[in-house]
Amino acid sequence: MAGHREPIVKRWQGNPILTKQDVPYPVETVHNAGAVKHRGKYIMLFRSHLCNGRSIIGLAESEDGFRFAVRSKPFLIPSQDEPFASYEEYGVEDPRICAMDGEYLITYSAYSRYGVRIGIAKTWNFEHVERVSLITEADHRNVVIFPQKFSGRYVRLDRPHSNIAPWSIWVSYSPDLVHWGDSKVAIKPMPYHWDEMKIGPGATPIKTEKGWLNIYHGVFKTMDGAVYRLGAALHDLQDPSKVLSVADEWILQPEDPWEVTGYVHNVVFCCGAVPEDDGTIKVYWGGADTVMCAGTARIEDIVDLCLSNPRPPLC
Numbered sequence: 001m002a003g004h005r006e007p008i009v010k011r012w013q014g015n016p017i018l019t020k021q022d023v024p025y026p027v028e029t030v031h032n033a034g035a036v037k038h039r040g041k042y043i044m045l046f047r048s049h050l051c052n053g054r055s056i057i058g059l060a061e062s063e064d065g066f067r068f069a070v071r072s073k074p075f076l077i078p079s080q081d082e083p084f085a086s087y088e089e090y091g092v093e094d095p096r097i098c099a100m101d102g103e104y105l106i107t108y109s110a111y112s113r114y115g116v117r118i119g120i121a122k123t124w125n126f127e128h129v130e131r132v133s134l135i136t137e138a139d140h141r142n143v144v145i146f147p148q149k150f151s152g153r154y155v156r157l158d159r160p161h162s163n164i165a166p167w168s169i170w171v172s173y174s175p176d177l178v179h180w181g182d183s184k185v186a187i188k189p190m191p192y193h194w195d196e197m198k199i200g201p202g203a204t205p206i207k208t209e210k211g212w213l214n215i216y217h218g219v220f221k222t223m224d225g226a227v228y229r230l231g232a233a234l235h236d237l238q239d240p241s242k243v244l245s246v247a248d249e250w251i252l253q254p255e256d257p258w259e260v261t262g263y264v265h266n267v268v269f270c271c272g273a274v275p276e277d278d279g280t281i282k283v284y285w286g287g288a289d290t291v292m293c294a295g296t297a298r299i300e301d302i303v304d305l306c307l308s309n310p311r312p313p314l315c
Ligand code: BMA
Pocket: 032, 093, 094, 228, 264, 267, 269, 286, 289
């Protein structure tokens, strides 16, 4: 028997795919990018720390999903207009992109003296971008919107902070992208497990035959700090608040030198994955909050991992 499992996510041999040297304006990091395919081209909206420690969002484009060129100007910087300006003064972070009805909804973390909340911006062409709404109070992060409505409502996964329970993944609904409610907990970290400290949604969910694939991050606290890994879960196709299965094992952990060492060591953090017609996906992740990396996986392999060796979603 082999001493290790075949990797589910195969790393691109040219990793890291994007670093601060590729950015034509001054930034210190390039990480945690949302990703989507738009008119045959791959788009990444990536986060960068500036030298003052606050973050902005840039745009990179690619023909093949691996070799990216960065636009000359940032894509999303803190808004000057209210009500957004007050809540974005410390920066905008960790964007996710959801293709919906011919537009792209971008959810991002908005940081300010009042905490962290989630904003939505939208674009149809990645040239113009406009703010839509601030959809949570403090403290929420990691919102992904399902790329389909359910009984006429938008559905999101998110991760509120709480001092009482470990930070879990929740689901909420909205008729209009402004008002959200009917919230329920969906997945909780599992005690003494690779994701025991906290979990949060990662990539925008991907529709598969067996359910919505949710690639999420899970964190384990060690004597040397936290380790961020990626895991996978399946949500019911008709009712995404219903979790069909959570894979017991992670699908990716920090291993390459630029994932193990950097601005924050031992981090792989996913904000986007792009499904392809041949049954594979390209998964994108930030390495050590410093660079962007990519890999490929067969969707069926991740789904099988969820179904063949699950752990309870709420334990
Ligand atoms: C999380 C977020 C992410 C970051 C990760 C590791 O709490 O801030 O943006 O990648 O920590 O530092």
